[in-house]
Every structure is written in C-alpha cells, then in structure tokens.
Amino acid sequence: MKLNIGLVLGIMEIALLDLVLCGDNIGIIALATRNLPPKSAKLAGIIGVTGAIALRIYFAICISAFLNIRWIPLRLIGGIILIKVTWDLISSTEKEEEYHGKSSQKFWDAVIAVILADVSMSLDNVLAIAGAADGNISLIVIGIFLNVPFIFFGSQFVMKLMQKIPMVVYIGGSILAFTSVKMIMEDNLFKHYIHLTHSTEILLQMAAAVAVILYGYNKVKNQKIRADVSKEKISKVS
Template sequence: METDFLISLLQIIAIDILLGGDNAIVIALASRNLPEKQRNKAIFLGTGLAIVVRVVLTIVAVYLLNIPFLYLAGGILLLIIAYKLILEEDEELDVKAGKNLSDAVKTIVFADIAMGLDNVLAIAGAAHGNIILVVIGLLVSVPIIIWGSKIILHFMERFPVLIYIGSGVLAFTAAGMIIEEKMLHTVFADNTMLEYGLYLFLIIGVLFAGILTNSIKRKAK
C-alpha cells in the first residue's frame, strides 16, 4: 500500500509540473506592473488562493468520478490532453497585468482555474479517490512550478523527450481511469494481460499519433 501511495503521489507531482508551466507564466504576467513588494504579495496571495481553489475542485472531481461512466469519459479526455501535449504549437498567452494588488491576485486565481482543468482531471484520476494524495501532491508541486518554472521550461525546451515522457504519464493515468471504471469491471476483472495490454496500447498509441501528426505538419510547411 505504501508503494502504491508513493507511486500515485509521484504521478500527481509529475502531472502537475508537466501541465502547470503556463500557470507560472501567468503569475509573472499578471504581477509584472506592480512594485516589487506588491509583486511578491501578489505571487504569494494569488498562488495560495489558487492552491485552495485547485484542491477544492480536485476533491469535487474525485467524488464526481464515482458517477457511472465518468471514469471512462475522464480517461478518454485525458488521452486527448496527452495527445495535444505532444503537438508542436506556438501559443501566446494574453494576460493583462493587474493595475493593483487585488487585480493581480484575481487574475492569477481566475487564470489558474481556467487553465487548471486538465490538471484537476488528471490528478483526480491519479489519486484513486485518496484526498490526502490530492492535497499533498498539490502542496508539493505548485511551489515547484512557481519557483522552478524557468528551469522546468528550459529543460523541456532543451530535452523534448521530457514532453513525450510526460505525455506517456498522462496516457498511463488515462488507462488506469478506464480500467477503474465500475461499469467495465467485469471486462478487466482477473485479466491482467488485458490490463497491461490496454496500458501499452494507449501509451504507444498516443505517442505514435502525436509524432505522426507533428511529422505531417512539418512536411506540410
């Protein structure tokens, strides 16, 4: 049980770091016009509130996943997110800088909610209903994202393989969610080969689809 807990926790931290790079950029953009002292306050307040909101949303998502077929739907949605993560797209974030501390904090919190839905879904799936995992995972990973975002982004740009590894982690989580779907329990019950087969099929499938799409796009250019 301790090993499963640790694996799930590392999974949650990896997912949040992987999907949270843009959140760190939002924080920088939202607070860029403030004086240095207020900028630090905006970062701490905005991040603190964002963590609280993220924890609440993820806990809600964990309970919602008990509804029939939502684990299956969540797994499929997570596969789409894993695929999109690989695609080579240049997206610019349009974030207005806050005129004062209050505006900057609001921008950080609302942007985090809007951009954090994929994180919430992935973490809810990886937590397997364990709320303690959700809270610990977010408390550990969010500060890493904020203070280490430049380093994380630098390594991801320098070593693109990290993106593919991250996408594989998401596909692995998606497979786990589909297998845990109660309505499909009879399909996977006592069938270890089928479980492992689904994990391999989805991970390889997502990676292959992403690489193939990027290759086609490059040739089209």
C-alpha cells in the same frame, strides 16, 4: 501541546503524500505553457495551479459524498477529459500559426489545459489525501498548499528542458496517455460492461503510451528535416 504536535504531523503527512503524488502535475504545467513567452508562461502556471488546487481541495472535501454514489463514473469522465487534454498538448505545435496575434487566447488555453489535466489526473491523489486526512479539512487545505512552490518551480525547470529537447514533450504526453487509459479501465462503469484481463489492460495502457512516443518521434524527425531543408535554401540564396 499534544494537539499541536498531532496537527503538525497530520499536515506533514498530507503534504508529503501530495508531494509524492504530484510528480505528473509538474509535467502537465510544463506541457501546457511551453509555447508561451517566459512571463506569460509563469503567470499561466500560477493561475492554472491556483485553480487546479482550489478544485482539488474542493473535491477532497466532497469526495466521500461522491464515492457513496456508485453510478457516478468519476475515473471514466476524468480519463476521457485527460485524453482530450493530452491530444491538445502534444499537437499544439501544429496550431501555433492559428494563434498568431491571439496571445490572450493562447494564454487562457494554457491555463484551462493546466486546470483540466491537473484535476483529471488528481482524482486518485484526492482519494488518497481525503483518506489520510480522515475528513479534517484544515489538514487537506494546508497540506496541499504547502506544495504549491515545489509544483510551480519544478514545472519551470521541466518547461526549459522541453524547449531544449523536443522529445521530452512526447514523453510527458505518453505518461498522460497511459494514465488516461488506466483511469478509464479502472472505472466501475467500464468494468461493468467490458471485462478485460489484467494483462490486456496493461497492454492497452502501454500501447497508448507507445503510440504517443512514436507520434512524437515522427513529428520531431519531420520538423528536423524541414529545418535542414530551410537551412539549405537559405545557404544557396546567400
């Protein structure tokens, strides 16, 4: 009985820890799937979350071995990947015309974006979960899978919010930009060659986030201007 209670408490600990750490992942799914039709968005979210969680579990199991190899720049690689994914997500509206008639390509692009961004941002999460589980694979697997419904349905809500308020897209993008720069600067290889004060690191992280917000504000403003011009032309014709 004591063993069962310990197992349940361990699973609850991992589930709660993963739940607290996965807030950004909800935004990732919403960002990546917002331009898909509702049914396709849900399917892309399910496939993306499944793939990302499978990789997260794998990394959590193997993380101790990776950490013993000091020269592997995990956070640096993850941060660079996340910068690329962030740019693809916030600039995706400019590419919508290229995807016209290529719904399958757009669908799989969204799935890949979910997986890459989720895994990149989950490196720190995985470290925390692996430590809390103390090497118990069962705790890691069950604890992470318990949060799948919350992540998926939470992303659906955020996606609807993004469709109603375009700036939400860029607020999410700014969080990804902040995180990506933070991950790069926290990497041991980066710190070995580049020495920055803590205040400088914070300043650069904030600058990345603000840059995305300004980019988004300008983009939304221009889209509104174009929409108003189009309405005026239509009203004149009619």
